[in-house]
Amino acid sequence: MSENAQLNEIVGRGYQHGFVTDIESESLPPGLDEDVVRKISAIKREPAFLTEWRLRAYRHWLTLREPEWAHVRVQPINYQDLSYYSAPKAKTDGPKSLDEVDPKLLATYEKLGVPLHERARLAGVAVDAVFDSVSVATTFKDRLEKAGVVFCSFSEAVQKHPDLIERYLGSIVPHTDNYYACLNSAVFSDGSFVYIPKGVRCPMELSTYFRINAAKTGQFERTLIIADEGSHVSYLEGCTAPMRDENQLHAAVVELVALEHAEIKYSTVQNWYPGDENGVGGIYNFVTKRGECRGRNSKISWTQVETGSAITWKYPSCVLRGENSVGEFYSVALANHRQQADTGTKMIHIGANTRSTIVSKGISAGHGQNTYRGLVKILPTASGARNFTQCDSLLMGGDCGAHTFPYVEVKNPTATVEHEASTSRISEDQLFYCLQRGIAEEDAVNMIVNGFCKSVFKELPMEFAVEAQNLLAVSLEGSVG
Amino acid sequence: MLEIHSLQTRIGDKEILRGLNLTVKAGEVHAIMGPNGAGKSSLAYTLAGRPGYEVTGGSVRFEGADLLTLAPEERAQAGLFLGFQYPVEIPGVNNVYLLKAALNAARKQRGLPEVDAFEFLTLVREKMRLMQMDEAFLSRGVNEGFSGGEKKRNEILQMLVLEPKLALLDETDSGLDIDALKVVANGVNSLRSPSRAVVLVTHYQRLLDYIKPDVVHVLARGRIIKTGGPELALELEARGYDWLLADAA
Numbered sequence: 001m002s003e004n005a006q007l008n009e010i011v012g013r014g015y016q017h018g019f020v021t022d023i024e025s026e027s028l029p030p031g032l033d034e035d036v037v038r039k040i041s042a043i044k045r046e047p048a049f050l051t052e053w054r055l056r057a058y059r060h061w062l063t064l065r066e067p068e069w070a071h072v073r074v075q076p077i078n079y080q081d082l083s084y085y086s087a088p089k090a091k092t093d094g095p096k097s098l099d100e101v102d103p104k105l106l107a108t109y110e111k112l113g114v115p116l117h118e119r120a121r122l123a124g125v126a127v128d129a130v131f132d133s134v135s136v137a138t139t140f141k142d143r144l145e146k147a148g149v150v151f152c153s154f155s156e157a158v159q160k161h162p163d164l165i166e167r168y169l170g171s172i173v174p175h176t177d178n179y180y181a182c183l184n185s186a187v188f189s190d191g192s193f194v195y196i197p198k199g200v201r202c203p204m205e206l207s208t209y210f211r212i213n214a215a216k217t218g219q220f221e222r223t224l225i226i227a228d229e230g231s232h233v234s235y236l237e238g239c240t241a242p243m244r245d246e247n248q249l250h251a252a253v254v255e256l257v258a259l260e261h262a263e264i265k266y267s268t269v270q271n272w273y274p275g276d277e278n279g280v281g282g283i284y285n286f287v288t289k290r291g292e293c294r295g296r297n298s299k300i301s302w303t304q305v306e307t308g309s310a311i312t313w314k315y316p317s318c319v320l321r322g323e324n325s326v327g328e329f330y331s332v333a334l335a336n337h338r339q340q341a342d343t344g345t346k347m348i349h350i351g352a353n354t355r356s357t358i359v360s361k362g363i364s365a366g367h368g369q370n371t372y373r374g375l376v377k378i379l380p381t382a383s384g385a386r387n388f389t390q391c392d393s394l395l396m397g398g399d400c401g402a403h404t405f406p407y408v409e410v411k412n413p414t415a416t417v418e419h420e421a422s423t424s425r426i427s428e429d430q431l432f433y434c435l436q437r438g439i440a441e442e443d444a445v446n447m448i449v450n451g452f453c454k455s456v457f458k459e460l461p462m463e464f465a466v467e468a469q470n471l472l473a474v475s476l477e478g479s480v481g
Numbered sequence: 482m483l484e485i486h487s488l489q490t491r492i493g494d495k496e497i498l499r500g501l502n503l504t505v506k507a508g509e510v511h512a513i514m515g516p517n518g519a520g521k522s523s524l525a526y527t528l529a530g531r532p533g534y535e536v537t538g539g540s541v542r543f544e545g546a547d548l549l550t551l552a553p554e555e556r557a558q559a560g561l562f563l564g565f566q567y568p569v570e571i572p573g574v575n576n577v578y579l580l581k582a583a584l585n586a587a588r589k590q591r592g593l594p595e596v597d598a599f600e601f602l603t604l605v606r607e608k609m610r611l612m613q614m615d616e617a618f619l620s621r622g623v624n625e626g627f628s629g630g631e632k633k634r635n636e637i638l639q640m641l642v643l644e645p646k647l648a649l650l651d652e653t654d655s656g657l658d659i660d661a662l663k664v665v666a667n668g669v670n671s672l673r674s675p676s677r678a679v680v681l682v683t684h685y686q687r688l689l690d691y692i693k694p695d696v697v698h699v700l701a702r703g704r705i706i707k708t709g710g711p712e713l714a715l716e717l718e719a720r721g722y723d724w725l726l727a728d729a730a
Contacts, residue, residue: 428532429569433623436529436565437583437639438557438590447582451573451622 028085034058037186040085044155047162050169057175057185064179071371071403072311072340074284077249084187084220140204147203149233150195154222157193164195168226172255172292172319180251180313181288184220188253191222196231196262205461207236221252227262229295234265236464250309252287260295260322267460268316269468271308271475277337277366282310289316290346293325293354301328302345303459305468307475310339315373317346320354320382327356330456332468334475335368335400344374344405349382349415358389361453364400365476371403378415385415393423394452396445396476446473482507482544482678483528483647489538489703490527497523499703500539505647508675512689512714513682515700516722521682522566524700525651529563530556544646557583558590560646564636564653571623576635577605579623580642587643608641611671613664629656637668648672648679654688666691686718699725 028036037058041051066077144151150161158165175185196202227233237254250272256264266289275282285308291300302316318327329345347356362370376387393402402423410417426448434444450457450469457465483505490498497520505511515521527534528541530553541548548556571579585595596604609618612634624632633653640648650669654662669679669692681692689697689711697714699707699722707713707725 427569430571432529432531432553433565433569433571434579435553436557436563437579437643438554438586439579439582440554440586443582443586447574447579448571451571454573 028083030083031080032058032082032084032187036084040187040189043085044158046158047166049162049166050158053170053175054186057182058187060176061179061182061186064182066179070313070342071369071373071405072313072342074311077284079183082219082249085189143203147200148197149200149202150193151206152193154188154191154193154224157224161193161195164226165193165224168224168255168257170255172257172290173253173288178288180286181253184222184251184253184288188220188222191224191252193223194225194233194235196225196227196233198228199230200228201231202233205234205236219250221250223252223254225254225256225264225266227256227258227264227298229259230261231259232263234267234461236267236269236461238269238271248282248284250283250285250287252289254287254289254316256289256291256300258291258293258295258298258300258322258325261297262295263299263301264291265301266291266303266316267464268302268304268306269460269464269471270304270306270312271471274308274337274339275310282339283308284311285309285314286311287314289314290319291317291327292319293322293327293351295325296322296351297324298322299326299328301326301330301459303328303330303456304332304343305456305460305471306331306333306341306343307471309341312339312341312343314343315345317348318356319348319350320356320385321350322354323351324353324355325351326354328459329356329358329360330459331360332363332453332456332472333361333370333372334363334472335365335370336475337366337368339366339368340371341369342371342373344372346375346377347387349376349378349385349387352382353384354382355385356387358387358391359455360389360391361456362391362393362402363396363449363452363472363476364393364402365396367399369401369403371405373405373407375407375409376417377408378410378412378417380411382412383414385412387415387417389417389419390455391419391421392452393421394449395423395425442473442477445476449476483680484542485539486541487539488524488527488536488541490523490534490536492523492533492535497534497703498527498539501700501704503698503705505678505680507646507678508673509695510673510679510681510692511696511698512694513680513698513700513705514684514714514717515698516726519701520703521700522651525563525649525680525682528556528649529553529561554586555590557645558587560587562640562643562645562648564633564640564648564650566651566653566655568624568627568632568636570625570627572625574623576621576623577602577619580605580639583639583643605638605642608638608668611641612638612668614638630658630661633657633665634661634668637665641668641672644672644677646677648677649682650679651682652684653681654683654685662688663691686714689714701726 028039034055037054041054173181175182194206225235256266258264272283272285293300300318304316306312316329320327327347331343333341333343335341344360345358358374360372362372364370372391378385391404395402404421406419408417426445430448431444434447435441449472457468460468485501485503487500487502488498489500513521523534536549543561581601588596614634624635636653653665657665694711697709697711698705
């Protein structure tokens with residue numbers, strides 16, 4: 001069986017085993033203070049350095065205020081009303097079977113081709129599913145272990161690789177970075193950890209699908225990926241099927257480090273519940289993602305397809321410290337109904353001859369508001385640095401909005417910075433042309449929108465690219481005509 | 482095949498067609514000529530169902546059915562093809578992808594299964610040779626960066642693949658050099674058959690040297706004011722439209 005076929009099989013089956021972390025069956029009452037932070041750390045049996053690190057973050061967080069600069073409107077969040085640690089929900093919570101789940105959600109799963117047993121998990125049905133894919137998964141785990149790749153939950157990494165955690169945690173996104181990252185540093189629950197040793201090319205795409213904890217890591221997820229010298233890894237995050245979650249606020253942090261000649265490709269498909277047509281009940285997704293090209297000739301590439309969440313606030317960024325290092329950002333962000341998306345990237349050029357590429361495609365429909373916010377910063381040390389930015393917006397209907405805020409700071413005269421931007425509507429001409437060829441209106445719109453996003457989709461791993469196209473089609477349903 | 486009775490249309494408040502009559506039988510080629518602003522393109526758009534072209538009176542029957550009640554895509558699926566005067570660019574959408582989707586939409590309507598990928602490509606390649614189009618066309622976006630001539634060839638290519646019953650070609654000859662004109666004409670002629678019909682909208686007799694029409698009409702002030710044989714086109718070439726307009730007034 002080819003690697004992709006195997007991967008597809010695993011993904012299709014909704015694998016639920018392996019890398020299981022011990023999770024205490026207890027929950028903390030709502031509220032946040034130093035005691036809560038200590039308790040989280042204690043439950044997870046963390047070493048002292050990590051407890052201290054969390055506490056430093058918490059104390060700093062108390063001095064911060066929520067940022068207001070983003071082009072989004074947020075209902076105030078009462079942080080004392082949230083519970084910062086909860087064990088997996090008992091089976092009596094949530095719908096008891098798919099019969100109790102919103103039929104609209106089920107129809108969406110149908111269209112996306114989500115396997116039956118997977119639907120229940122995504123819809124939050126309390127099922128104790130057992131799949132017979134353990135042996136296949138073990139094969140994967142064996143292959144990764146043979147290559148020396150560490151891929152496990154963050155909690156497990158804290159126990160097994162505390163040295164790596166201590167060395168790299170917070171070294172790219174310090175706890176002082178911003179309000180949400182700071183909160184995450186104090187109370188993060190779990191997440192993923194990847195270490196690729198020197199010279200190793202990771203033998204398969206790594207996906208959070210593989211871990212049982214992925215669905216339950218909760219609202220403060222923490223991911224750390226370290227690519228040692230000359231290594232290569234491609235990491236897939238997320239899921240095309242809409243995920244429901246009772247936690248409205250999601251404040252994740254993702255840190256990537258690429259050492260000399262290393263390459264990290266990080267692909268995201270984000271489809272959190274966006275709320276209903278009026279935006280009620282959707283997820284707030286406030287994420288800090290940053291990668292550092294620490295070594296010479298290293299490369300970090302972010303590709304994201306953002307179609308979910310009521311509010312998205314994220315700027316996957318690259319710090320290009322190593323000479324000749326390369327940063328890339330390819331993004332498709334969709335805002336339909338009452339969704340608000342404020343997303344973009346920061347490319348910080350520090351090393352000489354560093355290069356960055358930004359391709360952003362924003363689609364606004366319904367009453368959606370889509371903002372691209374980007375910073376290209378060339379420091380005095382970055383001789384010969386180059387950036388190319390292309391930023392396109394597509395509007396559908398008259399009630400949506402597209403906004404672009406590109407910031408450019410160049411402090412080295414040898415740098416080259418190019419920026420191209422466009423805003424367009426799906427033109428009646430294009431639509432009529434397709435109709436006249438016998439293609440139905442919705443198919444025509446999908447075709448045109450997918451054409452618009454093509455330069456981003458081609459950066460996605462194959463199986464993700466196909467899903468992303470379907471996802472876009474489903475997300476745009478009913479937005480014309 | 483096509484029967485138009487006292488068709489009246491407007492765009493916004495502006496009256497365009499004012500009681501137009503036209504009958505096209507299977508196997509025929511009709512040419513519609515006329516001065517600028519007479520309503521030639523509007524007639525083509527109205528028949529294709531373009532939004533904004535409001536029908537205020539009259540009737541159109543296509544293959545016996547009431548054309549005006551059909552949605553634009555249904556008209557296309559029923560076998561009506563419009564070759565656009567200014568084909569639009571659709572960036573990122575592959576030419577072949579659009580063409581395949583179009584062919585499959587028509588096949589679905591006829592209860593046929595989707596076209597086999599290999600057969601489809603063979604068919605497209607064959608028609609491309611006829612239209613003297615470069616292989617690179619296959620991987621390009623719809624009309625993306627095409628020259629005017631390439632766009633027109635692409636329209637005819639699409640027509641040849643879709644094999645419509647009725648082709649309305651709106652100034653397909655405009656902007657073509659003489660070699661390209663011959664290629665386009667050759668493509669159109671290859672589609673001629675007793676079961677199909679072609680309506681050419683054109684300003685120039687030149688096209689009719691290569692595509693011989695059975696009937697020539699003059700459209701002015703929203704009506705067909707004169708109908709004749711191929712010799713009418715030659716007369717128009719020599720005398721212009723003024724003499725006809727004076728008669729019609």
